[in-house]
Amino acid sequence: METIITYNAVHHNPWGTPITIYFWLVGASAGSFVLSAFGWVFGIKRYKPLALTASILAIVMLMIVPVLLIWDLGKPFRFIYLMLPGYWHGTAPMSWGTLLILSYPLSMFVYTYFVIKNNQKWAKITGIIAIVLALSTHWYTGVVMELNPGRYLNHTPLAPLLFLTGAFISGIGLMILVLWIQNQFTRPEKRIKWELMEEMAQYMMYGIVFDFFLLFLDFMQTQYGTASEYLAHGTVLMEIFFTPYIWLEIVIGLLIPLILLVTPLKRTRIGVYGAAFLVAVGVYGMRVWWVMGGQYIQSFY
Amino acid sequence: MTTESKQKSPAHALREYGSQTPGTKGIPGKRRYSMVIDLRKCIGCMSCVVACKAEYGVPLGVWRTWVMVADKGRYPDSRRIFMPRLCNHCDYPICVRNCPTQATFKHEEGFVLQRYNRCIGCRTCVIACPYNARHFLPAKRTNNNLPVLVVDKCTFCIHRVKKGLVPACVQACVGGARIFGDVNDPKSEVARLVAREKLTVLKPELGTSPSVYYIGGDWEIMDEPHNYKHRTAQQKEEFNTYKRNHHGDAFGDIVEGENTMYHVGKNMSDFLASIPHKFFDVVAALKKLLFA
Numbered sequence: 001m002e003t004i005i006t007y008n009a010v011h012h013n014p015w016g017t018p019i020t021i022y023f024w025l026v027g028a029s030a031g032s033f034v035l036s037a038f039g040w041v042f043g044i045k046r047y048k049p050l051a052l053t054a055s056i057l058a059i060v061m062l063m064i065v066p067v068l069l070i071w072d073l074g075k076p077f078r079f080i081y082l083m084l085p086g087y088w089h090g091t092a093p094m095s096w097g098t099l100l101i102l103s104y105p106l107s108m109f110v111y112t113y114f115v116i117k118n119n120q121k122w123a124k125i126t127g128i129i130a131i132v133l134a135l136s137t138h139w140y141t142g143v144v145m146e147l148n149p150g151r152y153l154n155h156t157p158l159a160p161l162l163f164l165t166g167a168f169i170s171g172i173g174l175m176i177l178v179l180w181i182q183n184q185f186t187r188p189e190k191r192i193k194w195e196l197m198e199e200m201a202q203y204m205m206y207g208i209v210f211d212f213f214l215l216f217l218d219f220m221q222t223q224y225g226t227a228s229e230y231l232a233h234g235t236v237l238m239e240i241f242f243t244p245y246i247w248l249e250i251v252i253g254l255l256i257p258l259i260l261l262v263t264p265l266k267r268t269r270i271g272v273y274g275a276a277f278l279v280a281v282g283v284y285g286m287r288v289w290w291v292m293g294g295q296y297i298q299s300f301y
Numbered sequence: 302m303t304t305e306s307k308q309k310s311p312a313h314a315l316r317e318y319g320s321q322t323p324g325t326k327g328i329p330g331k332r333r334y335s336m337v338i339d340l341r342k343c344i345g346c347m348s349c350v351v352a353c354k355a356e357y358g359v360p361l362g363v364w365r366t367w368v369m370v371a372d373k374g375r376y377p378d379s380r381r382i383f384m385p386r387l388c389n390h391c392d393y394p395i396c397v398r399n400c401p402t403q404a405t406f407k408h409e410e411g412f413v414l415q416r417y418n419r420c421i422g423c424r425t426c427v428i429a430c431p432y433n434a435r436h437f438l439p440a441k442r443t444n445n446n447l448p449v450l451v452v453d454k455c456t457f458c459i460h461r462v463k464k465g466l467v468p469a470c471v472q473a474c475v476g477g478a479r480i481f482g483d484v485n486d487p488k489s490e491v492a493r494l495v496a497r498e499k500l501t502v503l504k505p506e507l508g509t510s511p512s513v514y515y516i517g518g519d520w521e522i523m524d525e526p527h528n529y530k531h532r533t534a535q536q537k538e539e540f541n542t543y544k545r546n547h548h549g550d551a552f553g554d555i556v557e558g559e560n561t562m563y564h565v566g567k568n569m570s571d572f573l574a575s576i577p578h579k580f581f582d583v584v585a586a587l588k589k590l591l592f593a
């Protein structure tokens with residue numbers, strides 16, 4: 001006997017576009033910061049010239065985040081409660097996130113100061129702290145929705161990895177574009193070398209392959225998972241969120257850049273800059289299906 | 302298995318964290334308010350919904366309690382079934398452990414409550430609740446003294462229960478389908494029903510240990526994927542209309558069958574448009590603080 005639902009109350013999806021943009025920005029910020037740390041923390045000297053641009057880009061992107069997050073609150077001026085003792089709640093992922101979002105930019109400021117001062121020792125020490133915080137901040141954006149067992153699409157331990165990989169590739173993509181613009185306005189001897197751009201694009205390619213692997217794991221999980229997981233993939237992602245999932249993330253953000261970066265095009269400017277642009281844009285698709293898709297089925301329950 | 306041993310299982314004890322009192326089901330000497338809903342008696346009159354709306358002035362479009370309706374079978378061999386819904390006042394509530402400001406908490410007698418003065422309106426608890434039991438209050442209310450732009454939910458009518466009354470929905474229930482009481486008191490009707498009847502709860506696999514029990518629950522109306530897949534066309538249209546008209550307090554609504562990225566963009570413009578009224582809300586609060 002088939003049961004048809006003839007009436008049910010309707011529910012909004014509480015988190016939306018501002019949160020997707022925030023996730024994208026934090027990711028790109030963490031990704032570009034990793035590049036900045038290549039030279040000063042990991043000692044790869046040829047990356048030193050781009051360290052300052054990378055950390056400034058990371059800081060600028062992170063400056064937009066509070067505007068989005070605070071005005072997304074129902075009571076924006078109560079954001080201070082997130083930090084007050086007596087209010088702070090240790091079991092809530094958002095509480096951990098608040099500490100991270102506060103400390104990550106601070107550590108970046110300190111690190112950038114030592115980079116400007118050309119102080120290798122302190123730049124390395126503060127860089128290590130900042131890189132841990134950068135990765136943790138982005139790890140947190142994955143877990144803040146993951147730790148809700150009722151949101152089947154989000155409730156996967158792959159979440160932080162998906163986010164961090166997306167962050168890595170979108171950060172590099174954005175960095176390549178920014179360096180290209182910077183090169184247009186600097187003297188030839190100060191320009192970032194083309195070989196370095198090519199090398200960064202190769203890192204991006206490895207990230208894309210790993211991202212594909214993660215998406216495949218997620219796909220397997222949903223296909224062999226519970227009815228809700230199966231529905232989350234089969235109906236929500238493949239029908240409602242087809243554009244951000246298939247077109248934006250997989251085709252524009254991963255597949256075309258991968259083709260560009262494994263063929264001889266990877267040696268051309270169009271190949272590298274094109275792939276960088278497409279990855280940076282495409283990763284936003286993942287943020288959309290992750291946030292809004294995760295809430296979609298339950299709004300009908 | 303007796304009710305007591307069922308509810309003292311070690312799996313439950315592991316989940317006590319966050320600003321919540323420990324689970325109190327089956328603990329002697331503690332009260333644990335619960336509700337049993339006998340679906341065989343529910344006639345779908347929606348009196349409970351109206352009583353709840355009247356008791357709290359619940360705004361249009363959001364609910365503390367509502368009644369789901371489903372049609373089972375095909376004509377002439379068909380039947381209409383109902384299932385009231387409300388906050389389950391979970392013994393291990395996800396909403397409580399995920400709230401970053403301790404605005405929502407569990408009372409030691411089992412009520413999961415909301416402190417409006419602490420709530421920042423981040424809606425984390427709405428995301429956390431697997432039962433859609435929470436809603437975000439709109440910026441404008443007919444009564445200016447009622448809270449705005451914070452999250453609200455069913456309170457099991459604690460203000461009535463503390464005076465020896467039953468919740469408004471229970472009082473108003475025409476069919477006598479809603480039964481309320483202390484499940485730890487063996488003499489109470491709920492305790493007897495819980496011990497005697499075959500009961501179901503919603504999404505038991507999530508480990509929330511709900512305190513709203515159903516007698517005669519139908520698995521299809523209770524199942525979330527089934528709900529999604531078996532809606533009437535009219536229901537789909539109603540959802541779409543609702544999501545199209547969200548009036549700037551939810552920015553994640555996508556309308557089925559329309560361009561997703563268009564709605565992503567529209568949500569952003571709604572978000573930007575919502576900033577001024579939040580700003581004025583802050584100015585009004587400051588004025589009250591300084592000059593009242």
Ligand code: SF4
Nearest residue numbers: 388389391394396430
């Ligand atoms: S039903 Fe939802 S709102 Fe109510 S206590 Fe459980 S998790 Fe919290």
Ligand code: SF4
Nearest residue numbers: 400420421423424426
């Ligand atoms: S909306 Fe309010 S009650 Fe809900 S998690 Fe945020 S602060 Fe807590």
